[in-house]
Amino acid sequence: MADVIVVGAGNAAFAAAVAAREQGASVTVLERAPRELSGGNTRFTAGAMRFAYDGVEDLRRLMPDLTDAEVAATDFGAYPQAQFFEDMGRVTEYRTDPELCEQLVTKSRETMLWMRDRGIRFAPIWGRQAFKIDGRFKFWGGLTVEAWSGGPGLVEAWTQIAAREGIEVLYGARAVSLVCDDAGVHGVRVKQGGRTRDLACGAVVLAAGGFQANTEWRTRYLGPGWDLAKVRGSRFNTGDGLRMALDIGAMPYGQWSGSHAVQWERNAPEFGDLGVGDGFQKHSYPFGILLNARGERFLDEGADFRNYTYARYGREVLKQPRQFAWQVFDAKVRHLLRDEYRIRQVTRVTADTLEALAAKLDDVDAARALETIAAFNAAVRTDIPFDPNVKDGRGTEGLPIPKSNWADPLDTPPYEAYAVTCGVTFTFGGLRIDGRAAVLDVDLAAIPGLYAAGEMVGGLFYENYPGGTGLMAGAVFGRIAGTSAGMVAAGRSGD
Numbered sequence: 001m002a003d004v005i006v007v008g009a010g011n012a013a014f015a016a017a018v019a020a021r022e023q024g025a026s027v028t029v030l031e032r033a034p035r036e037l038s039g040g041n042t043r044f045t046a047g048a049m050r051f052a053y054d055g056v057e058d059l060r061r062l063m064p065d066l067t068d069a070e071v072a073a074t075d076f077g078a079y080p081q082a083q084f085f086e087d088m089g090r091v092t093e094y095r096t097d098p099e100l101c102e103q104l105v106t107k108s109r110e111t112m113l114w115m116r117d118r119g120i121r122f123a124p125i126w127g128r129q130a131f132k133i134d135g136r137f138k139f140w141g142g143l144t145v146e147a148w149s150g151g152p153g154l155v156e157a158w159t160q161i162a163a164r165e166g167i168e169v170l171y172g173a174r175a176v177s178l179v180c181d182d183a184g185v186h187g188v189r190v191k192q193g194g195r196t197r198d199l200a201c202g203a204v205v206l207a208a209g210g211f212q213a214n215t216e217w218r219t220r221y222l223g224p225g226w227d228l229a230k231v232r233g234s235r236f237n238t239g240d241g242l243r244m245a246l247d248i249g250a251m252p253y254g255q256w257s258g259s260h261a262v263q264w265e266r267n268a269p270e271f272g273d274l275g276v277g278d279g280f281q282k283h284s285y286p287f288g289i290l291l292n293a294r295g296e297r298f299l300d301e302g303a304d305f306r307n308y309t310y311a312r313y314g315r316e317v318l319k320q321p322r323q324f325a326w327q328v329f330d331a332k333v334r335h336l337l338r339d340e341y342r343i344r345q346v347t348r349v350t351a352d353t354l355e356a357l358a359a360k361l362d363d364v365d366a367a368r369a370l371e372t373i374a375a376f377n378a379a380v381r382t383d384i385p386f387d388p389n390v391k392d393g394r395g396t397e398g399l400p401i402p403k404s405n406w407a408d409p410l411d412t413p414p415y416e417a418y419a420v421t422c423g424v425t426f427t428f429g430g431l432r433i434d435g436r437a438a439v440l441d442v443d444l445a446a447i448p449g450l451y452a453a454g455e456m457v458g459g460l461f462y463e464n465y466p467g468g469t470g471l472m473a474g475a476v477f478g479r480i481a482g483t484s485a486g487m488v489a490a491g492r493s494g495d
């Protein structure tokens with residue numbers, strides 16, 4: 001019998017397992033997926049993590065490998081806690097739970113250092129989050145650091161740390177329900193290799209992800225049409241952890257009708273493909289325009305840095321006829337397109353004239369598309385200089401749907417267009433936890449022996465999300481949940 005059982009083997013789960021172990025608890029991790037597909041959504045990420053830092057010295061503490069030459073060639077800026085709070089507030093329309101948000105922001109830097117001290121390495125995200133202007137990189141959008149070797153590297157690092165710490169990980173082990181009585185949770189019923197058994201423990205940490213991979217729950221909670229979305233990541237996050245907790249009276253919390261959803265390759269498979277990772281996403285839309293089947297624009301592509309719009313624009317694409325759009329660019333911005341535009345598995349058309357391009361846009365009203373582009377080109381404030389590193393204010397004038405920044409006439413061939421649909425990343429609805437990450441019941445009392453972390457925590461995100469916050473939240477609340485579970489478990493498991 002383990003003191004603590006952690007359900008899931010993504011970033012939040014491993015943070016919880018390691019933190020519980022540090023409290024002296026013995027820990028067993030249950031991972032539903034086989035070893036080669038393990039790691040949940042975490043494995044699909046680029047490993048980008050948002051945390052508060054006051055300047056380059058904070059980054060040097062996190063990344064001691066940074067050289068003087070790299071520091072000299074880069075403007076890392078700062079991302080103070082106040083800015084992180086402001087971003088969380090603004091993008092969630094000030095609905096984010098203040099206590100959860102406070103923990104996330106104020107514990108972000110110390111949690112990154114805690115991860116580094118355990119052996120997780122980080123690197124600056126040159127290229128994706130900083131463009132080179134006049135020989136110097138400048139970071140923008142509060143997202144500066146990623147885990148070494150991205151999501152796969154992060155999962156691998158956690159797996160090695162867990163092994164070193166003597167944490168047992170059972171693969172192909174699906175938690176099906178919680179073992180509990182009036183005194184709280186005492187174990188997990190698990191199905192592994194076709195056999196169901198009960199594993200006893202002193203405390204359980206649920207870190208089994210959201211319900212984005214469950215078509216029926218998506219339709220039920222996110223609404224009609226969401227059954228047609230692609231799933232960006234793990235097919236194993238079907239809401240099991242949420243169901244298990246709700247079954248014993250846990251309180252649902254947060255925006256159950258909301259999700260993180262992005263523009264995603266139109267012809268991508270139903271679930272994420274670990275061979276492609278996050279390569280199906282198409283995040284350079286601020287430098288082009290989007291056209292739907294009617295040949296019309298339908299959102300402000302340049303409303304903000306992509307970090308602050310990308311997570312809600314998938315939903316906007318889902319609302320369009322036949323759930324697709326084309327992202328259109330000209331040669332002037334080609335060098336700004338992220339590397340995901342150059343993968344093999346991409347639906348792209350190119351042409352030397354706009355007329356030829358419009359004719360190649362599958363399922364689009366070509367005549368109307370040309371009118372839209374002409375109107376857009378005529379509306380651009382070309383008197384304002386284009387600058388991808390700042391919100392340049394180079395917008396459009398007089399269009400029913402403006403483009404607020406980085407507007408540039410489509411006038412330089414060759415032209416390119418990429419077909420996208422909606423890819424759902426994770427769902428926002430979850431469980432209600434207290435400051436120790438204990439799961440609350442419907443009377444708002446803590447359920448003894450039950451903790452939650454990661455995508456399963458409700459109340460942090462509403463409507464939108466600042467890029468890089470999912471892994472950070474998973475680490476912060478995973479560490480808190482594991483610490484709490486570890487502290488109480490040894491005592492309880494002796495009951």
Ligand SMILES: Cc1cc2nc3c(=O)[nH]c(=O)nc-3n(C[C@H](O)[C@H](O)[C@H](O)COP(=O)(O)OP(=O)(O)OC[C@H]3O[C@@H](n4cnc5c(N)ncnc54)[C@H](O)[C@@H]3O)c2cc1C
Pocket residue numbers: 007008009010011012013030031032033038039040041042043044045046047048049050173174175176207208209210232233234236237238239240241272277278425426453454455456467468469470471472474
């Ligand atoms: C393509 C993509 C790119 C992303 N990029 C970023 C990024 O760069 N930065 C960022 O911050 N966020 C990113 N995200 C979001 C990020 O992946 C999540 O917010 C984060 O990984 C969630 O961590 P988690 O531990 O809660 O869940 P997960 O990592 O999904 O882990 C859940 C675990 O639970 C397991 N599980 C499920 N059901 C059961 C069960 N019944 N029994 C046992 N185990 C079970 C799963 O197999 C999995 O191991 C991205 C997501 C995707 C899909």
